[in-house]
Every structure is written in C-alpha cells, then in structure tokens.
Amino acid sequence: MSDMLTTGATIGILGGGQLGRMLSVAASRLGFKTCIFEPAGDCPASHVANYHFQASYDDHDALRKFAESVDVVTYEFENIPTEALDVIEAIKPIRPNRKTLAVSQDRLVEKAFLNELGLKTAPFAAVDDATDLAEAIAEIGTPAILKTRRFGYDGKGQARIMSPDDAEAALADMAGAPAILEGFVDFSHEVSVIAARGLTGEVCCFDPGENVHKNGILDTTTVPANLTGMQTADAVLLAGKILNKLDYVGVMGVELFVTRQGLIVNEIAPRVHNSGHWTQNGCTVDQFEQHIRAVAGWPLGDGKRHSNVVMENLIGDDVDGIPEIAKSGDAIHLYGKADAKPGRKMGHVNRVTGPAN
Amino acid sequence: MSDMLTTGATIGILGGGQLGRMLSVAASRLGFKTCIFEPAGDCPASHVANYHFQASYDDHDALRKFAESVDVVTYEFENIPTEALDVIEAIKPIRPNRKTLAVSQDRLVEKAFLNELGLKTAPFAAVDDATDLAEAIAEIGTPAILKTRRFGYDGKGQARIMSPDDAEAALADMAGAPAILEGFVDFSHEVSVIAARGLTGEVCCFDPGENVHKNGILDTTTVPANLTGMQTADAVLLAGKILNKLDYVGVMGVELFVTRQGLIVNEIAPRVHNSGHWTQNGCTVDQFEQHIRAVAGWPLGDGKRHSNVVMENLIGDDVDGIPEIAKSGDAIHLYGKADAKPGRKMGHVNRVTGPAN
CATH class of the missing domain: 3.40.50.20 (Rossmann fold)
Structure with missing residues (x-):
C-alpha cells in the first residue's frame, strides 16, 4: 500500500x-x-x-x-x-499516462489503436488535402463526416459530407488542420461505459448508460441502458481490453454505437465523462471519486448501482428552469458559471427514477 | 422566488x-x-x-x-x-435566526422552551452554587448529571453525580460556570431527527436515525431506527413543533430518548448534525444540501431515503483503518485533518446496507 x-x-x-x-x-x-x-x-x-x-x-x-x-x-x-x-x-x-494521451489526442491514432486491439470502429481514412479527401470519399462513401484529428469536442471541428459536392466546403472548415474522414455507422442507439483501472491493475466498470445528443452535445444519459445481457458483457470486456492495453490508471469514458453487427467504438475519453455524471446519484462511489481513488493509488469502489437515473444536461438557458427543477426532488449539480451562453454546459440534473433493477 | x-x-x-x-x-x-x-x-x-x-x-x-x-x-x-x-x-x-441561538446556547433556556411547547425533557434545575446543587439533588435525586449551561459538546463540561457525595467534585468541574443539573432518563435507546424548515415555512424531516455513543461521542447512527410507526410520527411532529415555534430556517438536529413514557427531548442543535451524516449516502438531497437550500431560500429536497445506512464515526486513530475500509465499497468521508488526536473526529464511513425498507 x-x-x-x-x-x-x-x-x-x-x-x-x-x-x-x-x-x-x-x-x-x-x-x-x-x-x-x-x-x-x-x-x-x-x-x-x-x-x-x-x-x-x-x-x-x-x-x-x-x-x-x-x-x-x-x-x-x-x-x-x-x-x-x-x-x-x-x-x-x-495519471492516466502519456501513452493514453498520445492515443486519444489524435482521432486517427485512436482508431488505428482500437482496430489493432480487434475492436470495431467506423471506417476511416486520413485526410490532409483535397486529393486524400476525394480518395477517402471514393473508398468510404457518403454520407460521411470530416473531423479534425485533434482538439475536437462537443461536435466542434466537424463537417458532414452528404455527397461528394460537400467535400470542398468541409475541407475548408478544417482550416488546414490534419483531418480524418469517418464513415457513418448505422446504429440504433449510443451507449457509454465508464470504466476504471486502479494502480494495481484491477478494472471496474459502471453499468453502461444510454446517451442521446442534441445539436452535437450530450443531452441525456439513462441507466439502465437498452442492452441485452450479452451486449452489456461485451461492452465491459472491450472497455477492459482498452484499459489494460494502455496500462491505464483512472476513469475512462468509452462511447459505443449499438449496431446489428455488434458494438462499435465511437471514441474514448481518458478522463471522467459527461455520460458518467449519473453515478453521482446512482452509486455510492461515483465516477469522480473512482478516478481520484485510481490516481491516488486507492482500491477502487465496486461500481455498484443502487438507483436508476436519468441525467439531463443543462445547456445555456436551460439553467433558467432551476427554480422549477428545485421543487422536483431531483438532484441538481450546477457548475458556478456566471454566463449562460448558448451551448455552454451550465449544470446537470440527475433524476432518480427508482431502485436499481 | x-x-x-x-x-x-x-x-x-x-x-x-x-x-x-x-x-x-x-x-x-x-x-x-x-x-x-x-x-x-x-x-x-x-x-x-x-x-x-x-x-x-x-x-x-x-x-x-x-x-x-x-x-x-x-x-x-x-x-x-x-x-x-x-x-x-x-x-x-x-439563518437560522438569533432567537434559535439564544435558546440553544443555554441548556437551561432550551429545556424551559421545550417544556413550554409541551415537550418532555429530563427533570432539571439551575445550579449556580453549592446550595443550589444540594437543593437540586434533593429534588431530582441521583444518579444525575451536572452540565455547564453553555459551551458544552461531545460530553465536555459534564460531571456525573452518582450519589450526593459526588456533588462537591462535580461542582468544581464546572469551574464557576453557571450549570444545570439533569436527572437521568431511563431510556431504551436514542434516536435523532434531522429536520429542516424552508424560508417559506415548509418542514421536512429525514427518517430518524438510531444513535450509539462511545465515551460521550457519537459512534454510530443506523437507519432505519428501531421505532414503531407511532413513535416515528411523534418524532416528526415534535420536531416540526420546535422548528415552527422558532421561525426556524435551516437544518436542526433533535436528539430524542425513547422511553416507556414516550419520546423525551435530549437536546437540539441548530445546525447540521453528526447523526445526519448518513443522509450523504442514503438520500438524493443530504442534510448539508438541505441546509444550504433552506438558507438560500430554495425549495427543500423531499428528504426521501433510498438506502439503509450505518454511519460510523472515525475517531482519533480509527482513521488508520482507512486502507482496509477503502477495499470494502463503503462510502468514506474524511475531513482533511492532519493530526489524529485521541477523541478527534477525523471522518466517517457510511455503510449502505441495502435498499430502503
């Protein structure tokens, strides 16, 4: 110890x-x-x-x-x-280590890493110029999405390509930054696994949550997610595979698309994750404490969920609803931001919908 | 609003x-x-x-x-x-107001206030000198306990009087401070109600917890407490009576003795209370947030308990057990105190024992 x-x-x-x-x-x-x-x-x-x-x-x-x-x-x-x-x-x-950052800071490196592990991702190709993009569209098809390889979040640095005619404008949106073209994935819904790995290598996952986005920003996460037992097991196993391969220490968010061909990894985030905020009111040890436990060399909490929860983000002037929400008995988490700009995450609400089932 | x-x-x-x-x-x-x-x-x-x-x-x-x-x-x-x-x-x-502080800062004023409200307390008498003490012992009998009227906590400023022979030493312990003699109460167990009153007068109580003390300091609180439905209702009603009478705003701890003659008020604390720490892992809105909601003029949380909990204080070198406790999945709350002096509250552990029943 x-x-x-x-x-x-x-x-x-x-x-x-x-x-x-x-x-x-x-x-x-x-x-x-x-x-x-x-x-x-x-x-x-x-x-x-x-x-x-x-x-x-x-x-x-x-x-x-x-x-x-x-x-x-x-x-x-x-x-x-x-x-x-x-x-x-x-x-x-x-903690988490540099190796992880090198992988997760670059969408291209990340996808290649995941494929090497035997995990499925959307089809992808590196795009540095118009020639690359034309070839990538020919290979992957449309619709597709062009993203900067680095520094993207909440839908920023992304451009949809519905037909080859959109290519030029999409490339201009990248402002010369190295990019990646990703094919669309035909998925029924998105889930995420909040996984943790301790300093001594033990892995622990919270129950997967089901995510709904609005305007490219997470809107709600619901636990339990709509998954079969086999899908849940698969989600946990693949998260463990990623964390172990990276000698990871801390909490990671692993976003997954649920498709008829199985689970496809959308992206990984080497940190606590918006889609894990439900754990604050659904678990005794939440994702934030789990992360601190890991980086401090403590044993991990067991990840057990005591309650079902719907997490809802408060974006921009959603926060004006607080006086009403405060009457509801839901758990409120505000971030102390003075300015409710459009698209800004101001807080979130965890609605406990009943004992875990 | x-x-x-x-x-x-x-x-x-x-x-x-x-x-x-x-x-x-x-x-x-x-x-x-x-x-x-x-x-x-x-x-x-x-x-x-x-x-x-x-x-x-x-x-x-x-x-x-x-x-x-x-x-x-x-x-x-x-x-x-x-x-x-x-x-x-x-x-x-x-908030809470000055009236409340005037009552709760003085054991004598507090007990008189409670009796005026029609609530039962231990028999008591003011003691300023040896003559008062002799009269008080004659009236109340022994065993009894002599306490300073003000500034007592965690068993400090208290002296037991098992027989009239102990009177002189007990009075010396008070060091000249105004005191109160309290008769012993024949109780089966102690419970406390953590009650809250909002700025607009609504009252909300958490479920009563059952307290066990060790060396004059709270050791454990267990919810649910061992109470009949009628006793629970009585506890809530008397807490409401106290808060309403004081135009109280905030959370109050009301300690009660359970006796064959009904509930007897031991003392009130106009603040969040050690016996309410279980709410951190048993309720969506805990006693600390409930207090902040009240003093900030927010609607109160509903006080609903989702889990059964045993709260255990970590006193002095109890905190050395943390490496083991951290493995257990119990919720740990440490106070960041560097020095584990004997009798010092270093933290507490909330053991969630199951869904609320």
Whole structure:
C-alpha cells in the first residue's frame, strides 16, 4: 500500500472546468487537497480547489511550481500541450499516462489503436488535402463526416459530407488542420461505459448508460441502458481490453454505437465523462471519486448501482428552469458559471427514477 | 422566488470544521460560492471554500468585511459570541435566526422552551452554587448529571453525580460556570431527527436515525431506527413543533430518548448534525444540501431515503483503518485533518446496507 496517498496529500488537476470542480469535491471526501492549473480566472474548479495556478500552459516555470506543489497530476481534458506534459512528468507522475494521451489526442491514432486491439470502429481514412479527401470519399462513401484529428469536442471541428459536392466546403472548415474522414455507422442507439483501472491493475466498470445528443452535445444519459445481457458483457470486456492495453490508471469514458453487427467504438475519453455524471446519484462511489481513488493509488469502489437515473444536461438557458427543477426532488449539480451562453454546459440534473433493477 | 439565491451568490459560514467543509461542498453543487470565518488556519472547510477569513470572533472589522462579502450567513456551531452576531446581523441575514441561538446556547433556556411547547425533557434545575446543587439533588435525586449551561459538546463540561457525595467534585468541574443539573432518563435507546424548515415555512424531516455513543461521542447512527410507526410520527411532529415555534430556517438536529413514557427531548442543535451524516449516502438531497437550500431560500429536497445506512464515526486513530475500509465499497468521508488526536473526529464511513425498507 506504499503508493496509497493519505490525508493531506495534494492532487494536481490540469484544467479548471466542471470536471475539475467535481473531481476536487470527490478528492475532498477522501481527505485530499486539490491544486488546479488553469489559465482562466474564476473558473468552476477554482471555487472548490485549495489552490489555483492561474497561468498559461506554455509558462514552464508555473508548470514546474505546480508539479512541485502536488503529489500526483491528473487532468480533466485530453488536449494538453505535449511540452507542458514533458515539464510536469519530469517532476511528478501523470495519471492516466502519456501513452493514453498520445492515443486519444489524435482521432486517427485512436482508431488505428482500437482496430489493432480487434475492436470495431467506423471506417476511416486520413485526410490532409483535397486529393486524400476525394480518395477517402471514393473508398468510404457518403454520407460521411470530416473531423479534425485533434482538439475536437462537443461536435466542434466537424463537417458532414452528404455527397461528394460537400467535400470542398468541409475541407475548408478544417482550416488546414490534419483531418480524418469517418464513415457513418448505422446504429440504433449510443451507449457509454465508464470504466476504471486502479494502480494495481484491477478494472471496474459502471453499468453502461444510454446517451442521446442534441445539436452535437450530450443531452441525456439513462441507466439502465437498452442492452441485452450479452451486449452489456461485451461492452465491459472491450472497455477492459482498452484499459489494460494502455496500462491505464483512472476513469475512462468509452462511447459505443449499438449496431446489428455488434458494438462499435465511437471514441474514448481518458478522463471522467459527461455520460458518467449519473453515478453521482446512482452509486455510492461515483465516477469522480473512482478516478481520484485510481490516481491516488486507492482500491477502487465496486461500481455498484443502487438507483436508476436519468441525467439531463443543462445547456445555456436551460439553467433558467432551476427554480422549477428545485421543487422536483431531483438532484441538481450546477457548475458556478456566471454566463449562460448558448451551448455552454451550465449544470446537470440527475433524476432518480427508482431502485436499481 | 425573489429570495432565492442564484449561481454566483456567496454563502457565509461561521466555523471552519468538518460541518463547514461538507456545507461548502453541498453549496458548490447548487452553484454557490462559500466564504468561511474561522480563526484557525488550514481548517477542514478552508480546503473547499472559496474564501477564508482567518480572524478572531472579536475582530469586528473582519466580521464586517466578511458580512459585506457574502449574501447570507449561516453557521456550523452554536456557540458564537453574541457581539459577533450583532455585528453581522446589522449587515446580512443570519439563518437560522438569533432567537434559535439564544435558546440553544443555554441548556437551561432550551429545556424551559421545550417544556413550554409541551415537550418532555429530563427533570432539571439551575445550579449556580453549592446550595443550589444540594437543593437540586434533593429534588431530582441521583444518579444525575451536572452540565455547564453553555459551551458544552461531545460530553465536555459534564460531571456525573452518582450519589450526593459526588456533588462537591462535580461542582468544581464546572469551574464557576453557571450549570444545570439533569436527572437521568431511563431510556431504551436514542434516536435523532434531522429536520429542516424552508424560508417559506415548509418542514421536512429525514427518517430518524438510531444513535450509539462511545465515551460521550457519537459512534454510530443506523437507519432505519428501531421505532414503531407511532413513535416515528411523534418524532416528526415534535420536531416540526420546535422548528415552527422558532421561525426556524435551516437544518436542526433533535436528539430524542425513547422511553416507556414516550419520546423525551435530549437536546437540539441548530445546525447540521453528526447523526445526519448518513443522509450523504442514503438520500438524493443530504442534510448539508438541505441546509444550504433552506438558507438560500430554495425549495427543500423531499428528504426521501433510498438506502439503509450505518454511519460510523472515525475517531482519533480509527482513521488508520482507512486502507482496509477503502477495499470494502463503503462510502468514506474524511475531513482533511492532519493530526489524529485521541477523541478527534477525523471522518466517517457510511455503510449502505441495502435498499430502503
């Protein structure tokens, strides 16, 4: 147990958004302090973390001081500049590891990694220019979707290609960034598995949740998901395969399409995930604490679900509904963001729909 | 709903211990910032609160600045100096109110208040000197217990009187402070009701928990408690009577002795209460969020229990058991205290024993 951090240890978190905020809260339950690194002031995590290094990711001096002041470093987003990671890793361990980031920061590398593991993905091809794109469309067909290889989230950096005529405009949307063309997958619904792996290699998955998106942003996650027992087993096994192959430590979100040909991996996120927020009111140990347990070298919680839950995101002015929602008995989680801009995740609501079944 | 605080509002909390810590965390879930006022540095609540006024309660300038920087003031302990409250109340509302503090800060005033409401208490008498004590013993009999009227908690400031021979030593223990002699109550067990009252007068009670003490400190709380339906109804009704009479806003802990003659009120605590910690893993809205909802003018959560729970305090070096407990799947709540002194509350564990029944 020598690697198990104890009360008073400090967990460093790269990123100060709502995921960092809820990680900080979970860390406090286990007696840890948290220190966030985030360029923005008055960010959601800064309200609950012990310390806030407000500095840029290219400020290596600040990164060094940050790393020296903590016991272990984790992150709430995957697009951290490589040089920043180099600076930190020379001083303190980063969990999940660099190998994972290298895979998940690039859609092309990620899909190739998954295929090598024997897991199915959408058909894909690298696209660097118009020639590549024409060849890729010829191979994959339309409809398809062109995405930047890096730095995409919540539908940003994506363009649909319904017919070859859309190719030029889609490529222009990439603004010269290396891209990937992905074929459409004929799926009935999307589920995700929130999986965790501890420092000593044990793997634990929460029950899969069923996701519905609106305008490219997650809208609801429902547990239990509509899956057969065999599909559920398959989802858990493939998540375990991914985590083990990466020597992963922490929580990962694995998004899956349910198709007649089986489960197809949409994408992986090496962090706590919006589609795992239901665990806050459905499990004794939620995804945030599970992640903290893993990076702190603690035994994992057992992932058991005590309640059925529907998680609903509050996007933009959805948050104006809070006075009514507050009367409902549903669990409210707000992120402390002052400005309800359109498309901005302001909070979420977990509606407990009954005991787990 | 004009009194309902919204995201970005700041809740001031007097006291920076574990209750303030868990109140801060609950406030963050609803989008609030917290500002604690606490003379000690590196206190449990400072790890998760936005701001920490580290100043003495007789520093009126600091109290004024504190009050000006927040939207409403609440507290995690009842023994706040009256003058400090005067300074604050001139600037911002204090919830629960001053009337409640006047009652609960003095055991004698509290028992008289409860009796006036028609509620049963242990027999009692005021004791200022040896003559009072001799008369009180003659009236109440032995065994009895001599307590300071003010500033007692966790069995401190108390002396047992098994026979009149113990009177002199017991009085010496009071060190000249005004005291109260309380007769022993022949009870089968102790339960407590965690009750809440909102700004608009609605009352909501969590299910009563059954408490077991060790060395004068709460050891375990178990829900459901061993009570008949009639006793449960009685417990809820008497708690409501107390809260309504005080125009109370917030969560109150009401400790009750179960006797053949019915329920007898042991004491009331105008704050979140150790015997309500089980709600963190037994209810969707726990006692901490319920208190924040009340003081922020929000509708209360419905208090519904989804799981049965045994809460166990980690006192002093109990906390050394954490590596083992972490394997169990039980919910761990640590307070971030560095020093495991004997008798010190270091954390607690909530063991979910099954779905609510």
